[in-house]
Amino acid sequence: MRPRTASRWLLGGLLTLALAAPWLVPAYRTQISFLWVMIIFALTWDTLGGQMGYNSFGNVVFFGVGMYACAVVQRDAGLEYFPALFLGMAVAAALAVALAAVLGSGLLGLRGQYFAIATLGLGFAAGEFASGWDFIGAGSGMVTPLYPGEVGGRESFFYYLLLALTVTTFLVLRRLYSGRFGLAINAIRDDEDKAEAMGLHTTRYKTTAWCVSATFLGLTGAAVGNLIGFIDPRDVAFAGPTFGVWMVLMAILGGKGTLWGPVLGAAVFHVTQELFWTYLLGWQRVALGLLILAIVLFFPVGILGWARERWPERFGHTVDERPEPAEGGS
Amino acid sequence: MTAILEVERVRKTFGGVVANDDITLAVPAGKIVGLIGPNGSGKTTLFHSIVGYHLIDAGSVRFDGREISGLRVPRIARRGLLRTFQQTRIYGKMTCLENMLISAPQRERSWLSILRRPPAADEAKAEDLLEFVGLYAKRRLRAGDLSFGQQKLLEFGMALMNEPRMLLLDEPTAGINPTLIKALMHRLRRVNEELAITLFVIEHNMSVIMNLAEYIYCLAHGELLAEGRPEEIRADQRVIDAYLGAH
Numbered sequence A: 001m002r003p004r005t006a007s008r009w010l011l012g013g014l015l016t017l018a019l020a021a022p023w024l025v026p027a028y029r030t031q032i033s034f035l036w037v038m039i040i041f042a043l044t045w046d047t048l049g050g051q052m053g054y055n056s057f058g059n060v061v062f063f064g065v066g067m068y069a070c071a072v073v074q075r076d077a078g079l080e081y082f083p084a085l086f087l088g089m090a091v092a093a094a095l096a097v098a099l100a101a102v103l104g105s106g107l108l109g110l111r112g113q114y115f116a117i118a119t120l121g122l123g124f125a126a127g128e129f130a131s132g133w134d135f136i137g138a139g140s141g142m143v144t145p146l147y148p149g150e151v152g153g154r155e156s157f158f159y160y161l162l163l164a165l166t167v168t169t170f171l172v173l174r175r176l177y178s179g180r181f182g183l184a185i186n187a188i189r190d191d192e193d194k195a196e197a198m199g200l201h202t203t204r205y206k207t208t209a210w211c212v213s214a215t216f217l218g219l220t221g222a223a224v225g226n227l228i229g230f231i232d233p234r235d236v237a238f239a240g241p242t243f244g245v246w247m248v249l250m251a252i253l254g255g256k257g258t259l260w261g262p263v264l265g266a267a268v269f270h271v272t273q274e275l276f277w278t279y280l281l282g283w284q285r286v287a288l289g290l291l292i293l294a295i296v297l298f299f300p301v302g303i304l305g306w307a308r309e310r311w312p313e314r315f316g317h318t319v320d321e322r323p324e325p326a327e328g329g330s
Numbered sequence B: 001m002t003a004i005l006e007v008e009r010v011r012k013t014f015g016g017v018v019a020n021d022d023i024t025l026a027v028p029a030g031k032i033v034g035l036i037g038p039n040g041s042g043k044t045t046l047f048h049s050i051v052g053y054h055l056i057d058a059g060s061v062r063f064d065g066r067e068i069s070g071l072r073v074p075r076i077a078r079r080g081l082l083r084t085f086q087q088t089r090i091y092g093k094m095t096c097l098e099n100m101l102i103s104a105p106q107r108e109r110s111w112l113s114i115l116r117r118p119p120a121a122d123e124a125k126a127e128d129l130l131e132f133v134g135l136y137a138k139r140r141l142r143a144g145d146l147s148f149g150q151q152k153l154l155e156f157g158m159a160l161m162n163e164p165r166m167l168l169l170d171e172p173t174a175g176i177n178p179t180l181i182k183a184l185m186h187r188l189r190r191v192n193e194e195l196a197i198t199l200f201v202i203e204h205n206m207s208v209i210m211n212l213a214e215y216i217y218c219l220a221h222g223e224l225l226a227e228g229r230p231e232e233i234r235a236d237q238r239v240i241d242a243y244l245g246a247h
């Protein structure tokens, strides 16, 4: 039970730090809020991409749909700020899940790279669609309602909201991965034909997995729209070339198919990227490109993946040295 | 003697290649039946036709008296008709124990049950079966790191974990070393007798199949060439010409 205790301490320590951060470094609240967003991005991408072996380049769609859904509810429901926000978040999650179920029934029948290619167009198509729809502001986007509290209250509120979402995402996924669900999607990743031959309800697992991702992405989108205060269809909501690609990179950097890998990857990526923005003004895109190249070249299995290959016994892959129970029957 | 599996006039073609032509056979419940034939004679294709891996061009397949041709692979598997692969297939990045756990039967599981942890009973059963196939000490290793022969044994254990009523085994002894083959045969017999699992076995190793099976079907060029008890098959001139003679 030692790795579990260690994991609990790590989680507790990080959580304490995260809770105290707005007092310790108030100026960085928004940057750290985006760290939480990045962690959710990487974690939810990894559910399909890492744990199930289905590389999705379209997950950003659920984020954008959640963002718009919440903003529309806030604009049209005629409620006070907080009731409208929470109703909006519920609608955001529901719409994102519904979309995942529909898209999943169409796309999750595709295998391997065909699925990846099919999802590639999703973010782009959604961005184009949103820029043409007047109901949600078309190309000029939407403005989310003004936060009612004192100055600076908005940053703190959304900081804690996103932190809570991150922790929930992490805990829910940890619970799911430790049960039949985790085993089933890993089996689908390793050999889907075999999983079918063994009678697994593969379609059911695949669709559920995407719906779980979509739930958290939808909720996150709803919160981020309000944190930024302005929704642009292509650069914020359906930002495929940035958010959409970063999701993939962060999960790969930290280690696909592990629980902590995406968290680690998101942290390293976000901090590096913030430093680039601060110190390499004008060159930050070049530096980002080089960073991506370095990730793919030097960490093809990610930081945790590399560690697992190096020290397999630390990850529990050991031959049992204890005397075997008497060979049964033969 | 009731047949658990009935194949009737099954035909399967791939473009111009007739891989299965007008094949009719029956496997009685509780028995061990063999399927032999030269390379490319259509044995694996017949397994695929039975378990719904591809649609057949004509004919019918009945399992337990019910038509199953046209059903998809997972449905047929959940009814208790399971196959192993000639090119052994396991979940390479998962541990042996995890491979076993996810192979537990899926029959009555509701949608919500996918959130559950595997019950402790499953874990105990998985360990028992790993011990049965001789892989207990390796249970925490990744299945992909096992040798080919060990993977074959693991795949057999996974099939048992699924509690099938009938198992189609595609060359279970291929790649297993001669000393282990005896133990494997012994296990196959125990599975058949004690767990009452009907076995339908493709095998190139003649001494294995002649010893194991009570009845044997022989294919050649996609057609049923002969059938009979092992001693009849061994003496059949057509079988000797098409297959055994070449050995």
Ligand SMILES: Nc1ncnc2c1ncn2[C@@H]1O[C@H](COP(=O)(O)OP(=O)(O)OP(=O)(O)O)[C@@H](O)[C@H]1O
Pocket (backbone or CB within 6 Å): B014, B017, B018, B019, B037, B038, B039, B040, B041, B042, B043, B044, B045, B046, B086
């Ligand atoms: N998917 C496919 N597409 C085209 N041809 C196929 C396909 N599967 C099998 N065949 C052909 O069908 C014939 C029978 O193949 P099958 O694999 O059933 O033989 P087999 O009896 O299992 O042989 P072996 O003993 O070598 O395993 C072969 O000629 C093969 O080339």
Ligand SMILES: [Mg+2]
Pocket (backbone or CB within 6 Å): B043, B044, B045, B086, B170
């Ligand atoms: Mg074959």
